[in-house]
Amino acid sequence: MVGTQRGQKRVIAAMNAPVSIEREGPVMRVCLDRPDKLNAFSAELVEGLHAAVLAAVQEEVRLLVFTGSGKGFSGGFDLSGLQEMSDEDLVQRFVRVEELMQAVCHAPFGTMALVHGPCYGAAADLVAACQWRVAAPDARFRMPGLNFGIVLGTNRLTKLVGADAAHALLLRAKPFDANEAADCKFIQDIAERSAWPEAESRALEAVLTLSAANFAAMTERTRQSDRKADMAALLRSASTGSIKERIQAYLDTLASSKTAKS
Numbered sequence: 001m002v003g004t005q006r007g008q009k010r011v012i013a014a015m016n017a018p019v020s021i022e023r024e025g026p027v028m029r030v031c032l033d034r035p036d037k038l039n040a041f042s043a044e045l046v047e048g049l050h051a052a053v054l055a056a057v058q059e060e061v062r063l064l065v066f067t068g069s070g071k072g073f074s075g076g077f078d079l080s081g082l083q084e085m086s087d088e089d090l091v092q093r094f095v096r097v098e099e100l101m102q103a104v105c106h107a108p109f110g111t112m113a114l115v116h117g118p119c120y121g122a123a124a125d126l127v128a129a130c131q132w133r134v135a136a137p138d139a140r141f142r143m144p145g146l147n148f149g150i151v152l153g154t155n156r157l158t159k160l161v162g163a164d165a166a167h168a169l170l171l172r173a174k175p176f177d178a179n180e181a182a183d184c185k186f187i188q189d190i191a192e193r194s195a196w197p198e199a200e201s202r203a204l205e206a207v208l209t210l211s212a213a214n215f216a217a218m219t220e221r222t223r224q225s226d227r228k229a230d231m232a233a234l235l236r237s238a239s240t241g242s243i244k245e246r247i248q249a250y251l252d253t254l255a256s257s258k259t260a261k262s
Contacts, residue, residue, distance in 0.1 A: 017048025020069075021055065026062035027204060028055070032123075035070025040078035041122045046096050049126075053103045060212065063110040063204045066126065068117075073139070076121025082247060090247070091238045097122050098152055098234045102227050105129040105156060108216035110207035114196050115139045115187070120175070125153030128160050131219075132203040133187040134196065140175040141186065147253075148246040151237040155230050161185050 009024045018034035030052040032039035039045070056064045068074050077097070104111050104126065112132035119127060119135075120142045127133050127141075145152050158166040165184040169176065181187040191199050207215060 018045045019048030019052060021052050028061040029065045032068040032074050038072055038075035039068045040075045042078040043093055046100060049100055061109055062207050065112045065200055067114045072117025073115045073119040074123030075118055076123050087242050087244050090243045094238050098231055101125055101129045105223055110203060112203050116193060128153060128157050134189045134191050134199045135178040135187045136193050137178055137190055139178045141181055142175040143170055146170055148250040149237050151233050
């Protein structure tokens with residue numbers, strides 16, 4: 001393809017975070033690499049993703065691609081060790097996730113998510129923040145944050161799929177699959193993982209139709225949002241009462257439901 005400028009692959013260190021980063025010409029690929037925990041968003045993984053986005057800015061890449069290793073993209077926010085965390089710890093972690101989503105949503109380069117298997121919670125919010133969103137047939141999504149009162153990503157989701165579809169997705173008790181995600185435009189395409197390189201090439205070709213400066217200007221105009229208002233809404237939702245107690249109550253409800261079914 002004309003102008004895609006593929007080059008030699010180069011691995012970039014991610015400061016021992018559970019994230020692997022690879023640079024190939026104008027493309028940077030970021031893999032959530034914590035497969036034993038379904039790539040759950042631990043504090044370390046989130047900081048690794050922040051570092052990856054910053055590296056993409058500094059290296060002036062044209063397309064940043066997110067994938068997940070192992071059985072799925074990500075199980076979402078890591079709630080292990082909840083008993084050892086304070087409300088303040090949890091609020092700060094949610095703030096860092098929101099800052100990450102804003103950085104991806106408003107990045108001056110193209111952003112793409114290639115999703116397989118489970119993609120829940122904060123991971124689904126990351127996908128929604130990307131400009132190109134492709135899922136394998138086995139992908140499934142869920143956004144359970146409102147079950148414990150967190151509004152992370154709600155405004156971006158609404159802008160992406162519309163208010164009615166956002167309500168339906170947020171109120172779902174069970175995951176929605178790739179076909180449903182495509183129907184409501186949460187994702188743009190369904191493709192087997194073997195076809196992902198072609199999907200990536202198409203996205204890169206589209207990005208390269210504009211100069212870096214013009215693409216950044218287009219992104220700024222087409223992906224406008226009130227970042228301060230989004231952060232304020234998150235902080236209100238996370239700081240009303242004890243977020244730790246709310247999360248624990250949600251986990252207890254899940255455990256009781258599983259026990260009743262067994």
